[in-house]
Amino acid sequence: MKVVHSPLHARHDGGKELHRGELVPCFEMPVRADYILKAVQRAGFEVTEPRPFAEDSLLRVHDAGFVDFLRTAHTEWRALGKDGFMLPGAFPARGMRRDHIPAGINGKLGYYAFDSGTPIVEGTWDAALAAARCALTAASWVAEGNKSAYALCRPPGHHAGHSMYGGYCFLNNAALATQYLRDHGFARVAVLDVDYHHGNGTQDIFWERSDVLFVSIHGNPDTEYPYFLGYADERGAGAGEGYTLNLPLPHGTTWDTYSTALDAAMDTIGRFTPDAFVVSLGVDTYEGDPISHFKLAAGHFPLMGRRLAELKVPTVFVQEGGYAVEDIGTNVAGVLEGFLR
Numbered sequence: 036m037k038v039v040h041s042p043l044h045a046r047h048d049g050g051k052e053l054h055r056g057e058l059v060p061c062f063e064m065p066v067r068a069d070y071i072l073k074a075v076q077r078a079g080f081e082v083t084e085p086r087p088f089a090e091d092s093l094l095r096v097h098d099a100g101f102v103d104f105l106r107t108a109h110t111e112w113r114a115l116g117k118d119g120f121m122l123p124g125a126f127p128a129r130g131m132r133r134d135h136i137p138a139g140i141n142g143k144l145g146y147y148a149f150d151s152g153t154p155i156v157e158g159t160w161d162a163a164l165a166a167a168r169c170a171l172t173a174a175s176w177v178a179e180g181n182k183s184a185y186a187l188c189r190p191p192g193h194h195a196g197h198s199m200y201g202g203y204c205f206l207n208n209a210a211l212a213t214q215y216l217r218d219h220g221f222a223r224v225a226v227l228d229v230d231y232h233h234g235n236g237t238q239d240i241f242w243e244r245s246d247v248l249f250v251s252i253h254g255n256p257d258t259e260y261p262y263f264l265g266y267a268d269e270r271g272a273g274a275g276e277g278y279t280l281n282l283p284l285p286h287g288t289t290w291d292t293y294s295t296a297l298d299a300a301m302d303t304i305g306r307f308t309p310d311a312f313v314v315s316l317g318v319d320t321y322e323g324d325p326i327s328h329f330k331l332a333a334g335h336f337p338l339m340g341r342r343l344a345e346l347k348v349p350t351v352f353v354q355e356g357g358y359a360v361e362d363i364g365t366n367v368a369g370v371l372e373g374f375l376r
């Protein structure tokens with residue numbers, strides 16, 4: 036399986052996140068990608084840098100004002116004499132104006148962000164754009180006839196919506212790959228999100244679409260991030276009604292329960308008869324993950340990969356979360372090797 040990766044990911048570093056009332060170094064750190072890279076090289080996969088893509092490709096799934104904000108936010112911040120990482124401190128909740136974009140940078144941060152855990156640093160835009168290019172490159176390889184490809188994206192993407200960022204995500208890499216496939220001959224694309232956290236951004240982007248099926252298996256949002264989306268009764272709207280499927284699972288979920296949900300997800304995806312398949316591959320379902328509460332063991336990831344391969348459809352894997360950094364590479368390579376078996 037071909038792997039696409041950019042060293043520019045490391046430009047997104049040095050921020051802190053608000054975690055249980057304290058500013059702490061981000062769980063989403065550059066060394067994650069280093070461990071994954073080592074593991075996929077050990078597995079014998081060929082690693083290539085991304086192709087260039089016009090920034091216009093981003094506008095197929097993101098709002099232009101939002102993309103401009105991400106590109107210029109840190110420059111605006113520095114123009115005010117500030118330095119270091121940026122976090123929002125105020126958000127437009129019920130009873131406030133949600134349609135007006137404030138002119139100042141602090142207001143804009145709260146307008147476009149949905150949490151205080153996703154710092155923007157000087158290199159964030161370069162890293163996020165490189166990750167988006169990785170996803171587009173992997174999709175282009177599959178569009179050119181490869182059976183599968185893996186985008187080693189960092190920062191991750193599945194929490195980023197049409198015009199919002201959060202959950203360590205800025206641009207939605209999986210949605211960009213999906214839309215690329217739609218634009219290059221694949222009429223129906225299924226997205227399966229196996230990250231521990233609900234892929235609220237991907238759901239947002241494809242909510243009203245019947246050409247893209249979105250299925251997510253994740254921790255129950257009643258207690259798990261992102262809290263405000265990912266419940267079982269969310270099924271899409273308009274033309275997209277019935278083309279979103281959420282399978283929230285409880286704390287402590289083991290492979291037994293997980294694999295039953297995975298079978299249900301794959302049955303639904305199979306009935307959709309997709310022409311291509313995009314997997315939002317977070318491995319924070321791992322028992323050793325420091326911020327998650329499922330109990331998958333390392334040996335379960337190859338089983339997951341093998342189950343995904345049964346669909347027998349061209350497949351793009353896009354890296355999402357996973358914070359047990361020393362084991363992340365083994366777990367990701369486990370899924371990919373199980374898929375190829």
Ligand code: Q9C
Binds near residue numbers: 152193194230326
């Ligand atoms: N401060 C992904 O896995 N933080 N994002 C939870 C800890 C947000 C996870 C509270 C977790 C986001 C891509």
Ligand code: ZN
Binds near residue numbers: 230231317355356
């Ligand atoms: Zn996650």
